[in-house]
Amino acid sequence: MNIISMAFRVTEAVTVYTDRVRQFFYEVMLLAHACPKCGGGLNMIAEGRCRCSACARAFDPTVVFQRCSDCGGIPKIEIRRYRCSQCGSDVSSRFLFDGLVFDAVYFRARMAEHRERKSDQRARLQARLIESRSLPLDAGPADLEAVPGLVEALNSLIAGTQPGVLRLDCKGFDLSRYESHVQAHLEPYPIMFDEIPPLSDDARLDRICRFIAIIFMANAGLIEIQQEGQTIMVMHREAN
Numbered sequence: 001m002n003i004i005s006m007a008f009r010v011t012e013a014v015t016v017y018t019d020r021v022r023q024f025f026y027e028v029m030l031l032a033h034a035c036p037k038c039g040g041g042l043n044m045i046a047e048g049r050c051r052c053s054a055c056a057r058a059f060d061p062t063v064v065f066q067r068c069s070d071c072g073g074i075p076k077i078e079i080r081r082y083r084c085s086q087c088g089s090d091v092s093s094r095f096l097f098d099g100l101v102f103d104a105v106y107f108r109a110r111m112a113e114h115r116e117r118k119s120d121q122r123a124r125l126q127a128r129l130i131e132s133r134s135l136p137l138d139a140g141p142a143d144l145e146a147v148p149g150l151v152e153a154l155n156s157l158i159a160g161t162q163p164g165v166l167r168l169d170c171k172g173f174d175l176s177r178y179e180s181h182v183q184a185h186l187e188p189y190p191i192m193f194d195e196i197p198p199l200s201d202d203a204r205l206d207r208i209c210r211f212i213a214i215i216f217m218a219n220a221g222l223i224e225i226q227q228e229g230q231t232i233m234v235m236h237r238e239a240n
């Protein structure tokens, strides 16, 4: 005996039964009413929406057939219920099986607001990230030892170029300038490290500086970097 599948069958049966009762409820409620335009019969097509079977006109039966019990005013839909458009009293609809109606216009507007707020938040967060990126790092020279494995990575980065000792003067290296430069060249999609153009004439040193910038930015959680074979991909870090 599988009690779970039995429970599912019971739920199914209840759902079918509820749907039948709902249909019956609508039939009974609409029986006494006809299309105000052509007198045709009416069928419920959604909560708070019926349609004439003759002329196909669709309308809200509560708004068309029901009146405020206090003042006789026309009900209007307000979020998930009806209110009298004259005195503001609640009008409980006779045409709603579950007692709930859906104000499509209202919810469309709320959804649009919600999306706008979300993208505002994202823009503010990005602006904050840009601010916090340059502030603490301006305080002193870049500490290359702070990033584990950086020195090894730098060695492998220039492995293909002419041999020689790399002289990296940290005091002359403007990390925040390079970081702004990298930030300015990021795209919504991942880009190749070498797509970030150089900032100085010394191509070799510039490549190192750009690389240090992305390592520091990745370390600060501002960007993500990924190595695919010989290629380094640079991308925005997902804000959320």
Ligand SMILES: [Zn+2]
Binding pocket: 035, 036, 037, 038, 039, 040, 052, 053, 054, 055, 056, 057
């Ligand atoms: Zn009609």
Ligand SMILES: [Zn+2]
Binding pocket: 068, 069, 070, 071, 072, 073, 084, 085, 086, 087, 088, 089
């Ligand atoms: Zn009223």
